[in-house]
Amino acid sequence: MKSKYSLTLLTVSCIIFSSFATTTWKLQNVEYSVDTLSHVLIGPGTTQTSLSLNGPVKLRVFYTTTDLTDPNVNIKVIMAKDNLTSNVTVPNMPASQNDTENIYFAGVNADFIGGMGPVGTTCVNGEFYKSYKGTGWYAIGIDKDKHLYSGAPYTTFKLVSPNAGQASIKAINAVRSDNELILYTSRKGSTTGTKGTGVEVGAVPVDGALKSDGTTKMRVTVAPVKNNGNMSIPENGFVLSGTGFTADIIAKMKAGEEFEVTPTIYFDNVIKTDITEMCGGCPMLLQNGKILETQGLLDHLPNREPRTAVGYNSDGTQIILLVVDGRQPGVSVGVPSKDLAAIMHNLGCVEALNFDGGGSSTLYVKELGVRNIPSEGNLRAVKNGLFITSPATQDKTIAKIRFADYMKVVNYNDTYSPVIYGYNAQGLLIDTNVEDIILSCSSELGTIQENGTTVLCNGTGTHMLTASLGALTTTIPVTVKHGSDAVEPVPDNDVNLYPNPVKSGEQAYLSLNCNAEIHIYNANGQLINNIKNENQETLLALPTQSLTPGFYTVSVTNKTARKIIKLIIK
Structure with a gap:
């Protein structure tokens, strides 16, 4: 295993966006088409991307990409409640441990659970929690200068x-x-x-x-x-x-x-010093850019299961935390370990380690909630997690804005009212619905309406849409489709949703005047609830109290029309 450094931000950006430009991947010589569902800046040097893979089976992939050369970002291990015996869900881990100096803004579940805590060697903030006394278990280690190591620790x-x-x-x-x-x-x-x-x-x-x-x-x-x-x-x-x-x-x-x-x-018999964080996993998926033969190492590795992995690029300046959903027929059936390795390789990793999977697989973002759909339908409490962190700050001043969408495709004469994210000077996502935004665009795209918050897309082709907040600006490409090229139309009917946004844990309602079927999708396009209004109720309670903060799509369909509403949980 190797320690690796220094990559320019431009090169990192090219790697991050490689999945957007690639129409197909090969997983064990089987071809899959790759569609990017979302790509969001979530913190200093860190994006979160969601992909849909379509081939012999369907897969959903969720990952964070972090530029470790950013001075405001680090990687840390959390042990639930700062001990080896407790179990806590990934979103609750940051609050369960005693660290007031860092903000844990994204993370995944880490090591498998053993009889004495996590199975493998574990270090947290420079303290040894546990060591693995045998062989055949692996780990990722981080030193005080953010250099990465992986392999068999001893x-x-x-x-x-x-x-x-x-x-x-x-x-x-x-x-x-x-x-x-x-x-x-x-x-x-x-x-x-x-x-x-x-x-x-x-x-x-x-x-x-x-x-x-x-x-x-x-x-x-x-x-x-x-x-x-x-x-x-x-x-x-x-x-x-x-x-x-x-x-x-x-x-x-x-x-x-x-x-x-x-x-x-030691990592692979080479002494490593200054290691402050370490967590275990099994097996190694990639070493020196080579996909390893792993499927006989643990009994479940040949199976299609939910999986979690960590990996990094050739000079260790970019780390990826990744989850593949599974056990969801028609949406994401999961992967064997060699497919997981191939996914990590396609994302630019040369070293990758398998973490605990199954119902434990969870990718969490502080301001957006859990990004994947855990296979058991709820979050499993686990021993530890690997997190992306930034120094603690009380800065709530917006210093940068970005579109929640990374691109947009609309039909001719559709309106588009984008959601804008706000970031502080450190690069942390602090506001998922920035107000007082003013839009602008060329006439080739459309006409700005609704006091500058909406664009009527009555142009043609692909053009840039700009959002401004005072002196702050951001842009995305918007493509207008015509005729047979148009995306599925969204007809309107008399339906309203309120309150919107709704506070986390509170109730939202639909007012409507027809029999209809209501589908609720998360930000990655996954169906999470389906309700039939067969009694023509004019006020229908939605199951919003159980939803984590983030963006959802509510689709209301009857025999003749469909309306799409973006629901925001704050």
């Missing part, structure tokens, strides 16, 4: 005691076996959970939590206890637990003595 831990001498700690917060010395920390829980044989020693920190890089000093507060087991772990402290010859070593330690623990982290 960690050694050197214990130096004035009374016991030197010894090797096998692992952190792992199950203890014969002749092994394990270090337990308070991140595991209140006790070690060990059996009665062996020796255990309690300690408290002298200079903070267990460091993932450098030496940690500890002081013995509970003298060696023999053949008791399940020792209480001091608050914010540690327990050394050994059996066999390792028990004989730590039995020499004395109450009050200070000892040291120093880790050394």
